[in-house]
Every structure is written in structure tokens, then in C-alpha cells.
Amino acid sequence: MGRKPDGNSSDRHFTAGHTSLAVVLQVRRAALQVLLWRRSSPPFAGAWALPGGYLDAHETLEHSIRRHLAAKVDVRELAHLEQLETLSDPRRSPTAREVATAFLGLVPCNADPAVPADTSWHDVGALPMLAFDHASITQSGRERLRAKLSYTNIAFALAPDEFTISELRELYAAALGHDVSPTNLQRVLLRRDVLEPTGARRASGRAGGRPGALFRFRERRLQVTDEFAVLRPRGRVAGSAP
Amino acid sequence: MGRKPDGNSSDRHFTAGHTSLAVVLQVRRAALQVLLWRRSSPPFAGAWALPGGYLDAHETLEHSIRRHLAAKVDVRELAHLEQLETLSDPRRSPTAREVATAFLGLVPCNADPAVPADTSWHDVGALPMLAFDHASITQSGRERLRAKLSYTNIAFALAPDEFTISELRELYAAALGHDVSPTNLQRVLLRRDVLEPTGARRASGRAGGRPGALFRFRERRLQVTDEFAVLRPRGRVAGSAP
DNA sequence: GCAAAAGTGTTGTGTCTACACCCATGT
DNA sequence: ACATGGGTGTAGACACAACACTTTTGC
Numbered sequence: 001m002g003r004k005p006d007g008n009s010s011d012r013h014f015t016a017g018h019t020s021l022a023v024v025l026q027v028r029r030a031a032l033q034v035l036l037w038r039r040s041s042p043p044f045a046g047a048w049a050l051p052g053g054y055l056d057a058h059e060t061l062e063h064s065i066r067r068h069l070a071a072k073v074d075v076r077e078l079a080h081l082e083q084l085e086t087l088s089d090p091r092r093s094p095t096a097r098e099v100a101t102a103f104l105g106l107v108p109c110n111a112d113p114a115v116p117a118d119t120s121w122h123d124v125g126a127l128p129m130l131a132f133d134h135a136s137i138t139q140s141g142r143e144r145l146r147a148k149l150s151y152t153n154i155a156f157a158l159a160p161d162e163f164t165i166s167e168l169r170e171l172y173a174a175a176l177g178h179d180v181s182p183t184n185l186q187r188v189l190l191r192r193d194v195l196e197p198t199g200a201r202r203a204s205g206r207a208g209g210r211p212g213a214l215f216r217f218r219e220r221r222l223q224v225t226d227e228f229a230v231l232r233p234r235g236r237v238a239g240s241a242p
Numbered sequence: 243m244g245r246k247p248d249g250n251s252s253d254r255h256f257t258a259g260h261t262s263l264a265v266v267l268q269v270r271r272a273a274l275q276v277l278l279w280r281r282s283s284p285p286f287a288g289a290w291a292l293p294g295g296y297l298d299a300h301e302t303l304e305h306s307i308r309r310h311l312a313a314k315v316d317v318r319e320l321a322h323l324e325q326l327e328t329l330s331d332p333r334r335s336p337t338a339r340e341v342a343t344a345f346l347g348l349v350p351c352n353a354d355p356a357v358p359a360d361t362s363w364h365d366v367g368a369l370p371m372l373a374f375d376h377a378s379i380t381q382s383g384r385e386r387l388r389a390k391l392s393y394t395n396i397a398f399a400l401a402p403d404e405f406t407i408s409e410l411r412e413l414y415a416a417a418l419g420h421d422v423s424p425t426n427l428q429r430v431l432l433r434r435d436v437l438e439p440t441g442a443r444r445a446s447g448r449a450g451g452r453p454g455a456l457f458r459f460r461e462r463r464l465q466v467t468d469e470f471a472v473l474r475p476r477g478r479v480a481g482s483a484p
Numbered sequence: 485g486c487a488a489a490a491g492t493g494t495t496g497t498g499t500c501t502a503c504a505c506c507c508a509t510g511t
Numbered sequence: 512a513c514a515t516g517g518g519t520g521t522a523g524a525c526a527c528a529a530c531a532c533t534t535t536t537g538c
Contacts, residue, residue, distance in 0.1 A: 018260065018341060057339060061330040086328045086343050088303040097299065099260060101328050150470035166517075172473065180473055183518080184501060188472060191499085208510030209516030226472065228392035230430060230527075231414065231422055408490080425491075426528060433526085450537030451489030472500075 019100045020065035021052035021134070023084065023141030024073065026107040026121065027158055027174045032145075033121040034138055035072060036130070040118065043094050044131035048122070050138070052100070061101045069105065073113035080106040080157035080222060084140050092133050100132075104141045106157035109171060125177075145175055151226040153194045156217035164202050164212030192225040193218060261342045262307035263294035263376070265326065265383030266315065268349040268363065269400055269416045274387075275363040276380055277314060278372070282360065285336050286373035290364070292380070294342070303343045311347065315355035322348040322399035322464060326382050334375050346383045348399035351413060367419075387417055393468040395436045398459035406444050406454030434467040435460060 024035040036048040053068040055061060061083070066075050084102040092098065107113065115121075122128065124142055127135065148154040149172060158171050168189075169182040189195045196218045201211040266277040278290040295310040297303060303325070308317055326344040334340065349355065357363075364370065366384055369377065390396040391414060400413050410431075411424040431437045438460050443453040 055330070055341075058332050060332065061328060061341070064330075083327055085325055086303060088297070088306075088343075090300050090302065099297075099303075101330075147470060150472045150474075164517085176473065178474070181501075183503090185473065186518080188500080204509050204516080207515055208508090209514085210508035210518080212517055228389060230392045230468065231418065231427065232392075233420060233528080406490085423528075425530090428491080430527080446489080446536050449488055450535095451487085452491080452535035454490055474501095 017096060017098045018055040018061075019052055019098055020055060020061050020068065020103065021050045021100050021137065022065050022069055022081075022103040022105045023050060023138050024069065024078075024105040024107060025124070025141060025145060025158075025175075026111070027109045027171050028121055030170055030174050032124045032142070032174050032177075034124050034127070034141070035115070035119065036122050036128075037072065037116070037119040039131055047131040048128050048134075049131040050102075050134045051119070062103070065101075065103045065105075072115055072119050073107065074111075077107050077111040077113050078105050079108050079220070080104075080154065082144075082222070084137065084144060087133055087137070089133070102137045102140065104144050106145070106154070108160055109158055110160035146177075148222075149175060151224060151228075153192075153217060153219060153223050153225055156220050157222075159217065162198055162200070162214045162216050164214060166212055168215070194223075194225055259338060259340045260297040260303075261294055261340055262297060262303050262310065262345065263292045263342050263379065264307050264311055264323075264345040264347045265292060265380050266311065266320075266347040266349060267366070267383060267387060267400075267417075268353070269351045269413050270363055272412055272416050274366045274384070274416050274419075276366050276369070276383070277357070277361065278364050278370075279314065279358070279361040281373055289373040290370050290376075291373040292344075292376045293361070304345070307343075307345045307347075314357055314361050315349065316353075319349050319353040319355050320347050321350050321462070322346075322396065324386075324464070326379065326386060329375055329379070331375070344379045344382065346386050348387070348396070350402055351400055352402035388419075390464075391417060393466060393470075395434075395459060395461060395465050395467055398462050399464075401459065404440055404442070404456045404458050406456060408454055410457070436467055 022035075026033055026035075035051060037051055039045055039047055039049050051069055051072045052065060055064045056067075059067070062081065065081070066078070069075060069078065082104050084104050086099065086101045088099045090097055092100070124138065127138065130138065145154065155168065155171060155175075158175060159168060165182045165186045169180050169185050172180045172185060186195075194217060195215045198214045198216050200214045202214055204211045264277075268275055268277075277293060279293055281287055281289055281291050293311055293314045294307060297306045298309075301309070304323065307323070308320070311317060311320065324346050326346050328341065328343045330341045332339055334342070366380065369380065372380065387396065397410065397413060397417075400417060401410060407424045407428045411422050411427055414422045414427060428437075436459060437457045440456040440458055442456045444456055446453045
């Protein structure tokens, strides 16, 4: 099942092994990290690889990657999952033809999932040798996250339920790779109605200081908050009559 | 070859038919149109479908879609091709399990490729019944083009080598679905260094009028021209010492 | 000269960064 | 009091849309 008998294929027809992979990212200790497992058998024995595995006959690719990730991290911790790209170079694996669809997965920084012995988190800025084309896939994941931080509410998937602006600033700085001003971060996200205050405050730290107000994301699903403004008419805003 | 013997699969392993599809867009008669062919046999006999076909054993997905498109349009007319998404719902085809990777292809408006008898262009604003999930794929293609017109030079793939600002304005208006001011279009694209004047002018039209200057795209490959500006430090511009 | 089409000058607006200043808490 | 960190006010830079105005052609 799931495989057509050869006798049927009057047209040119080819079935390849299809795998799903994921770039799972989390901010840990003020750095963006990716989940990798160490291969013990060839090809690329000893190298690190992205988690994933074969697609089953009756599942979608998204279901497949969730299923394979369940062995690495608790799926309930995956706050966001989206498709990145599909890799199909016949030489991407030295042993067999394999098409792979890559996903980007995000885990909130307050989660600390238990991982198997062969699996661990690696700083995206200092990756070890990666198997297959996994290095370039990881790069794609970083760039997708970076871009979407600018024009969507995707940071909800990296943040805990409630947080101060300072804490959120650390997440953005780690994910973007450069410093971010808390002043402007707050203004941009409040103006776009991405954040809302919970009303509560966080207790002051060890050395005193004003306690920060707590915020939460208004939506915990991906939303585009800054549609591309260029070349769009600005007028005809549906407003009240004068 | 390209198919593993069953005896080998100790792990869960499944091979699905993999197809490539393309949303090929062109601006024709001031409207954005998509290339469709009419199915003559089930499933969806009589419905219109996106061009594409099976993936061969030794080719990439990009090679595959170029090969299948060659039967519909001259591949040399394809000015741009990029991957959109991979569809994997087991129920997307009523007859067999098929995974499909969709592409977006763009054809310059001056090209007029000969197409087979079962194939024709359709206004994206008034599509007929489409087979499978091709309607939603077409929608994805439109949206990808729309978004990229705002922050990349992707219009090069819709435009001829040389054109006036007015002609370019028509392309943008058709692809975006709303009117665009030639004044601002010119300024945005010149400021970003996307366009350059050729020096030549187009002869005046039937009713006189000042002849328009001709421009060309500085690059005929996709380039991001308006990196997301938000949350990025604006300072430290590499400049000369005072 | 006059209509038609192209192109420039200018103004206003909205969104962002940067920086100064004020506020709240612990010791 | 004073150090420490949180939050607001405001100014300046920039990119854009809108519109008036000038330029260049055909008739």
C-alpha cells in the first residue's frame, strides 16, 4: 500500500523515499539554539543531524514531523511549526535517493524538554559538522525566524505566557543576533496591538529596581502585523463620516 | 533504481508518488493570468489544472517542473522560478497518494509562448473550477508575487528588457490588483537602485505626448531590496570619516 | 496654441531610532 | 539617600503618498 505496482505505470513515474526534518529553535541562556542528534551509523556516522524521519502512508508531512519530533521533545512544547522548503537534489544523500521537506519549529524559552542521550541543543552561531545538507537547512530556519520577527507576532512562540519587556528584549536580541532597545521594542509591539498588559508586575530583582509590568501576546497564533506598506494606496481608510 | 527493495526497510518506510506543479503567471492584456490545462480523464475530468507531472529518479524538483513545463511553454521564457510549498494531505487526490511540490513561475509580458490545444491562460480574478487543491495553490502563488513586489525586484520577471515607467506601472497594477501611481513607483524603484535609465526614449504614441524614457532592471535575478527595517539598529552605517 | 503624456518639486504624514528624563523599588 | 532597573516624552531621520507644476511631444 502506498506504492503503486510497477505494471501500472505507463507514464514516466518514480517514487522516492520522502522524509520530514525540523529545525527546532529555542532561546536558551541568552542564545538561539537548535536541536540536533548525533548519528551513530553511516552515512555521516558521528556527525550531527536535524531530527526527522520517513513519511508514513496515511499522514501529512506536518503530522510526520510532529510524530518524529515526539521522540525528541514533548510535542506540546512546540508553540509553532511551519514548512520551510523541500530538498530534492539526488546527491543530497550518498546512499539513497531521498526527498526531504524541512520545517521550522519553535519552543518557548520557559520549556525545558527532556531529550534522549544522543540529542542536545547547539548554539546556532557555533554549529558542529552537520550531516547531509542540514547546515543550509538550519540557515534557512534562522533566516525565516529573523525575517518573521520583523513583521509578524512570531515571538509568541519563543516567549512564555507572561513576561516583562526586558525579558522579551533578551529573546529578540538572541534570535536576531544583535541588540534591541527595550524602549522601541515596547512601542512597536504595543502600537501594533501585538502585546497587552496583564496588569500584574514582576517582583524586583536582587538589587532592587522598579518592578517591570507583565505583558502577554494577544494572539498565540501566527499573524502578520506589518503588511508590506510600499506601493499600496494609503487613503480610503474606512473611518467615520466627518 | 530510485526505489528501495522492500526487504531493506526495517524501519517504518513509505514511498509516495511525488509530483511537481507550477503556478505560471503572466500579465496579459492588463490582467494577471495563470496557465492551466484542461483534464480529459478522471479524476476531475473536464476541470482545469496546473501544469506539472511526476518526479524522475535522477532529477531535482526544479528540474522536474522545468521539464514538464517545457511541454506547455518555452522554458526560455520562464524568467523566474521559485518553490512555493509542498502539499501532502493523503486525501488531496481521490485515486492515489501523491505528494506535490508547487512552484511559482513568471513569464515576461512581451513573451507570447505557443501553448498546446488543451492549455490556455486564465484571469486569476475569475478562475474556473480547478482540480485537486490547485485553487489554493494558485492563491499562494498570487500572494507570494504580491508580497515580493513590495520588497524585492521580482517585477523584472514580468517586464520586458526595456520599458517606460507607464508600462511598468501597468504591470504592477495588474499584479497587485490595485492602481499604482507612476510618480511614486519611479521614485521608489530608482531610490532602491532597482532600475536604471537606458538613455533611449520611446516614440510618442498616437495622440502625441512627451516620449517616455526607457528603463531596465539593473539585475535580472531576484534580489531583496527592502530588508525589513523594523527592530534593526539604524546607526553604524559604514561611511567616510568626517 | 492646445491637448496629451512624462517627469519633477514640494508638502504632509506616519513610523521608526535615539536619547534625555522621570518613576518605583531595595538596601 | 542612592543605586538599580522600568517606563515615558520628545526630537530627528527617513520613506512614502498625494498633488501641483513644468517639460516635451503631436496635431
